[in-house]
Amino acid sequence: xxxxxxxxxxxxxxxxxxxxxxxxxxxxxxxxxxxxxxxxxxxxxxxxxxxxxxxxxxxxxxxxxxxxxxxxxxxxxxxxxxxxxxxxxxxxxxxxxxxxxxxxxxxxxxxxxxxxxxxxxxxxxxxxxxxxxxxxxxxxxxxxxxxxxxxxxxxxxxxxxxxxxxxxxxxxxxxxxxxxxxxxxxxxxxxxxxxxxxxxxxxxxxxxxxxxxxxxxxxxxxxxxxxxxxxxxxxxxxxxxxxxxxxxxxxxxxxxxxxxxxxxxxxxxxxxxxxxxxxxxxxxxxxxxxxxxxxxxxxxxxxxxxxxxxxxxxxxxxxxxxxxxxxxxxxxxxxxxxxxxxxxxxxxxxxxxxxxxxxxxxxxxxxxxxxxxxxxxxxxxxxxxxxxxxxxxxxxxxxxxxxxxxxxxxxxxxxxxxxxxxxxxxxxxxxxxxxxxxxxxxxx
Amino acid sequence: xxxxxxxxxxxxxxxxxxxxxxxxxxxxxxxxxxxxxxxxxxxxxxxxxxxxxxxxxxxxxxxxxxxxxxxxxxxxxxxxxxxxxxxxxxxxxxxxxxxxxxxxxxxxxxxxxxxxxxxxxxxxxxxxxxxxxxxxxxxxxxxxxxxxxxxxxxxxxxxxxxxxxxxxxxxxxxxxxx
Numbered sequence: 001x002x003x004x005x006x007x008x009x010x011x012x013x014x015x016x017x018x019x020x021x022x023x024x025x026x027x028x029x030x031x032x033x034x035x036x037x038x039x040x041x042x043x044x045x046x047x048x049x050x051x052x053x054x055x056x057x058x059x060x061x062x063x064x065x066x067x068x069x070x071x072x073x074x075x076x077x078x079x080x081x082x083x084x085x086x087x088x089x090x091x092x093x094x095x096x097x098x099x100x101x102x103x104x105x106x107x108x109x110x111x112x113x114x115x116x117x118x119x120x121x122x123x124x125x126x127x128x129x130x131x132x133x134x135x136x137x138x139x140x141x142x143x144x145x146x147x148x149x150x151x152x153x154x155x156x157x158x159x160x161x162x163x164x165x166x167x168x169x170x171x172x173x174x175x176x177x178x179x180x181x182x183x184x185x186x187x188x189x190x191x192x193x194x195x196x197x198x199x200x201x202x203x204x205x206x207x208x209x210x211x212x213x214x215x216x217x218x219x220x221x222x223x224x225x226x227x228x229x230x231x232x233x234x235x236x237x238x239x240x241x242x243x244x245x246x247x248x249x250x251x252x253x254x255x256x257x258x259x260x261x262x263x264x265x266x267x268x269x270x271x272x273x274x275x276x277x278x279x280x281x282x283x284x285x286x287x288x289x290x291x292x293x294x295x296x297x298x299x300x301x302x303x304x305x306x307x308x309x310x311x312x313x314x315x316x317x318x319x320x321x322x323x324x325x326x327x328x329x330x331x332x333x334x335x336x337x338x339x340x341x342x343x344x345x346x347x348x349x350x351x352x353x354x355x356x357x358x359x360x361x362x363x364x365x366x367x368x369x370x371x372x373x374x375x376x377x378x379x380x381x382x383x384x385x386x387x388x389x390x391x392x393x394x395x396x397x398x399x400x401x402x403x404x405x406x407x408x409x410x411x412x413x414x415x416x417x418x419x420x421x422x423x424x425x426x427x428x429x430x431x432x433x434x435x436x437x438x439x440x441x442x443x444x
Numbered sequence: 445x446x447x448x449x450x451x452x453x454x455x456x457x458x459x460x461x462x463x464x465x466x467x468x469x470x471x472x473x474x475x476x477x478x479x480x481x482x483x484x485x486x487x488x489x490x491x492x493x494x495x496x497x498x499x500x501x502x503x504x505x506x507x508x509x510x511x512x513x514x515x516x517x518x519x520x521x522x523x524x525x526x527x528x529x530x531x532x533x534x535x536x537x538x539x540x541x542x543x544x545x546x547x548x549x550x551x552x553x554x555x556x557x558x559x560x561x562x563x564x565x566x567x568x569x570x571x572x573x574x575x576x577x578x579x580x581x582x583x584x585x586x587x588x589x590x591x592x593x594x595x596x597x598x599x600x601x602x603x604x605x606x607x608x609x610x611x612x613x614x615x616x617x618x619x620x621x622x
Contacts, residue, residue, distance in 0.1 A: 012483065013585035138518055146522040155544040162548040169559040177583075181483070184584035200569035203576070204583055208566045209485040211498040215562035218504055222555050225547075233544060433484040436586045440460060440484075 043418040046411025062401040067387040071405040072126040074379040079119035085263025086112025091223035102434040103283040109171040152237040159233035231259040244325040245386025254306035260299040262375035265368035272365040286359040293358035300349040329385045344374025451574040452594040455614035463589035466612040467492040477594030483586035504554040511553020516546045580616040
């Protein structure tokens with residue numbers, strides 16, 4: 001721990017004032033709203049694309065047989081992957097007592113919630129008849145069939161729903177003491193009432209804190225296996241099929257590593273502008289950037305190992321279809337996506353070996369965006385190259401994305417960031433009480 | 445009663461160390477009806493105040509077992525009793541497949557109990573509490589640490605207690621009324 005996790009010696013009151021000033025400030029600078037407006041328009045595009053899809057039907061997106069999975073599943077896997085970093089930061093690192101998590105966990109958890117919600121939308125939209133999505137639930141209704149328990153789609157539903165609910169509870173629980181701070185700081189009646197209701201009457205009694213801490217650590221401990229399980233279950237959607245290209249046992253660990261990789265990239269995409277524009281450099285220091293970049297480096301290296309392993313085993317298997325799949329991935333009609341993916345995910349990763357890069361905020365920001373593009377392409381490569389050319393050449397058919405596909409992809413980004421901006425506007429982006437606690441620990 | 449009803453005396457301190465020292469002295473004086481209010485958890489405090497460790501983990505474990513066994517039971521019931529479908533002679537009770545929802549629901553059950561148990565055990569939501577009446581009480585800045593001596597304490601003597609708290613470096617002392 002060479003660099004400090006907290007710069008300077010802010011007093012408790014300064015910490016509370018600085019962090020709470022964002023949600024309680026009457027007016028935010030104009031660039032905030034300008035950026036929000038742009039994102040909001042994109043989010044409206046998302047709603048439009050969804051409406052179009054629901055009205056016109058599934059034929060409006062670039063799907064065919066054999067490529068029955070396209071952008072939608074790619075988006076799901078990508079978003080749920082991004083949603084992993086929040087839980088890793090908030091749950092795993094709390095159990096490991098890594099104090100650098102304290103100032104980044106709140107918005108990382110919010111990111112997780114929003115990303116997981118985006119991920120949850122796509123499989124539903126991808127259904128032929130989205131109105132029946134609740135058939136995935138074992139509801140006690142006699143005219144309805146039971147869910148097919150052996151289907152990865154049902155597992156997926158349980159995994160993602162559990163993940164969203166547990167993340168929501170964990171996030172809200174950590175938020176309650178901070179809502180009490182906002183309640184006591186608020187100057188207008190409206191804010192006092194709203195934050196007061198949300199704070200549920202939290203008064204910081206030692207009895208409450210004692211139970212709070214036990215429950216918080218408990219949910220952290222429960223969320224930890226979820227970090228590993230959710231993406232493993234999502235990867236079972238792939239591996240339990242026999243399509244060459246994803247009928248492989250490497251998938252669960254490889255997907256989890258990829259999830260952490262892209263999740264941390266998204267954390268940087270949010271953290272770097274956040275610390276710059278709201279003046280949080282004191283709380284999100286170079287130590288955070290460095291530590292997060294190291295997690296990215298480790299998980300990225302595992303992803304690279306996954307690529308090598310996939311290529312090696314498709315050769316080593318001696319299976320004609322597997323070998324063709326790998327060749328087709330690199331040199332077939334979608335070959336260019338494969339090489340861009342490698343350049344983004346494995347190429348840019350190598351820069352993170354240098355400490356200078358790891359502590360350079362805006363450089364990390366740029367790398368994170370490249371890495372997230374790469375991670376999206378990874379899922380595209382897996383889904384599309386495998387499906388479009390499977391066993392029978394007579395069944396092969398390439399697929400072209402339509403504008404609805406792009407509308408849904410970029411629209412979901414717009415929706416995600418719109419909601420994230422609203423979160424930043426009304427709730428404290430950094431956990432006030434944990435930073436205060438951290439200050440006292442550091443001072444000791 | 446002519447005297448206004450009182451919940452107790454609320455003393456504010458300006459550091460966790462001062463609060464800890466005061467809590468220690470209060471305990472040594474034999475005061476038992478103590479509570480403390482802090483902006484963030486303080487490690488040694490629960491022991492000094494005499495907080496009983498919560499059993500929330502036991503309850504959460506039960507919640508997890510109920511959630512996990514419940515969904516596995518439901519899967520077994522639906523596939524073997526209520527609506528068995530024989531597909532090429534595959535086993536009706538496919539435990540390996542059932543484990544996935546089983547694991548998820550066990551986690552969810554435990555987390556739900558942990559979350560709602562925390563609030564229920566703490567008696568929250570409770571928007572009103574006498575301590576909010578105190579002018580000096582505020583979590584706004586996170587730099588005040590309060591000790592509440594309850595009026596029902598056998599050793600509660602307002603005048604004496606005020607002097608004591610003053611000598612323990614309290615920066616504010618206030619009567620809390622319901």
